[in-house]
Amino acid sequence: MVDGTIKxxxxxxxxxxxxxxxxxxxxxxxxxxxxxxxxxxxxxxxAKDLTQEVFIKIWNNLGSFRNESNINTWMxxxxxxxxxxxxxKMKKSPIKGLDVRDIxxxxxxxEEKERQFAEMYRCIQMLGPINKAIIxxxxxxxxxxxxxxVIGLKHEAIRTRVHRIKDExxxxxxxx
Amino acid sequence: MNEFEQLKNIWKDQxxxxxxxxxxxxxxxxxxxxxDKQKITxxxxxxxxxxxxxxxxxxxxxxxxxxxxxxxxxxxxxIIRVLVELFSIHYLKNLTSTNHILNFxxxxxxxxxxxxxxxxxxTPILLAVYSYAFWTLLPDFKLSLSKGFYNYVVYSSIVLLVxxxxxxxxxxRKELKVLRELKKDQLFPL
Numbered sequence: 186m187v188d189g190t191i192k193x194x195x196x197x198x199x200x201x202x203x204x205x206x207x208x209x210x211x212x213x214x215x216x217x218x219x220x221x222x223x224x225x226x227x228x229x230x231x232a233k234d235l236t237q238e239v240f241i242k243i244w245n246n247l248g249s250f251r252n253e254s255n256i257n258t259w260m261x262x263x264x265x266x267x268x269x270x271x272x273x274k275m276k277k278s279p280i281k282g283l284d285v286r287d288i289x290x291x292x293x294x295x296e297e298k299e300r301q302f303a304e305m306y307r308c309i310q311m312l313g314p315i316n317k318a319i320i321x322x323x324x325x326x327x328x329x330x331x332x333x334x335v336i337g338l339k340h341e342a343i344r345t346r347v348h349r350i351k352d353e354x355x356x357x358x359x360x361x
Numbered sequence: 362m363n364e365f366e367q368l369k370n371i372w373k374d375q376x377x378x379x380x381x382x383x384x385x386x387x388x389x390x391x392x393x394x395x396x397d398k399q400k401i402t403x404x405x406x407x408x409x410x411x412x413x414x415x416x417x418x419x420x421x422x423x424x425x426x427x428x429x430x431x432x433x434x435x436x437x438x439x440i441i442r443v444l445v446e447l448f449s450i451h452y453l454k455n456l457t458s459t460n461h462i463l464n465f466x467x468x469x470x471x472x473x474x475x476x477x478x479x480x481x482x483x484t485p486i487l488l489a490v491y492s493y494a495f496w497t498l499l500p501d502f503k504l505s506l507s508k509g510f511y512n513y514v515v516y517s518s519i520v521l522l523v524x525x526x527x528x529x530x531x532x533x534r535k536e537l538k539v540l541r542e543l544k545k546d547q548l549f550p551l
Contacts, residue, residue: 207385214380219372237391244392266456266465273539301371315462324372337463355364 206244209260214240216325217264223321224268227306235271239264254334261327261335265318272314301358308357312350319343320350406447410440428501434494438487445479466543473540480533488529492522 217239221232242263250259309317315336322332333343413436420432449472456468495518503511 210385210388211380214384215377218377219375222375222377237388240388241392241395245395262461262465265462266460269462269465298371298374302375305368305372318462324369326369326373335461337461351365355368358368359364 202247206247209243209247209256210240213260217260219325220261220264220318220321221268223306223309223317223324224272226310227302235268238271239267242267255331257327258331258334261322261331265335268318269314304358305354308354311357312353316346316350319346320354323347323351406443409443413439424501428498431494431497435491438491438494442484442487445483449476449479470540470543473536473543476536477533477540480529480536484529488522488525 214236218232218236221235221239222229225231225235239260243260246263250256309320312320319332319336322335323329329343329347330340332347333340336343338346417429417433417436420429424432452472456465456472460468499515502514506514
C-alpha cells in the first residue's frame, strides 16, 4: 500500500515534470535556437542539433532546479555553457554559416532580409565568446540584471560592456 | 528608433519554424538514447568487472599465491583506471549545468588540472604497477606456454606498452593545450 502510494506519487511527479518540460520547450525553443544560431554563424542544422543538446541538458537538470534563480537565467546558463563547449570542439572543424557572398546581387525583399541576417551573423562572429553571449541575450531583450547573473559579472560591468558591444555591432553591420 | 533597436527587430524577425510535435518527439528520443547509452555502458562495465572478479577467483583456486596477487593487482589497476575515466566523463557532462559562465570556466580549469594529474601522475603509476605485476607473471608463462606463444606474449606486451605511452603522451599534450588556453583566457576571453 505504502509502496503503491510512493510509486503513484513518483509517477505523478514524473508526469508533472514532463508537462513542465514540454511547456518550457514550446515557450523557449525560438529563443534558444536564435542563441545557438548566433554561435554557429546561422547554420540552421547545427543550431537545431545544438538546441536539442541544450534541451536534453535542461531535462537532465530540471529535477534539481530550485526556485532560487529565475528559470530564464537558469536555461540561458545551460545554453551558453553548452554553446561554449561546442565552440571549443568546433575550433577543429570550421562551420559553414550564412555568407553574404552567397546572396545574388539582384536580390528581392526576402533576400534583403537574408543579407541583413548574414551581416549580423558575420559581425556577431567577430566578437569573443562571452561578448557574443552578452549581445545575443541583449538582442533577445533579456534584462541586463539577468544577463549579469548568466555571465557572473556585476550589473554595472554588463551595462558598460553592452553599451560598447552595441556600438561595435551597429558600426560593423552598417560598415562604418 | 536607434540603430541597435532596428537590429533587435531584425534579429527577432528571423523566420525560424516554431517547435513542431515531431521536434519534441525527436528530443524525447534523444533523451531516451542518452539514458539508454548510459545504461548500456553501466551494464557493460558491471559485466566486465563481474567477469574479471570471476576470472580472479577461478585462477585463485588453481594458481599459486604469487600469481593470484599479480593477476589481482592487474585487475585492480584496470578497474581503478576505468573508474577514474568514468568519473571524469560524469564530471564534464554535469559541468554544463547551472553554473554562471565565469564559474563554469573556473571549474573547467579545475577539471583539466585534474586530468593532467591523472595523465602525468596516476596513469604512469598504474602503468608501472600493471607492468611490474605482468613481469612477475612471466616465469609462470614461460613454464606453461610454448616458446612461440611465450615470445608472442612478451613482444606484444612491449608493443602495447609503447602504444599506451604514446597515447598518454598525446592526450597530455592535447589537454595541456586546452589548459594553457584557459589560463591565458584564449578559450573564453572576457
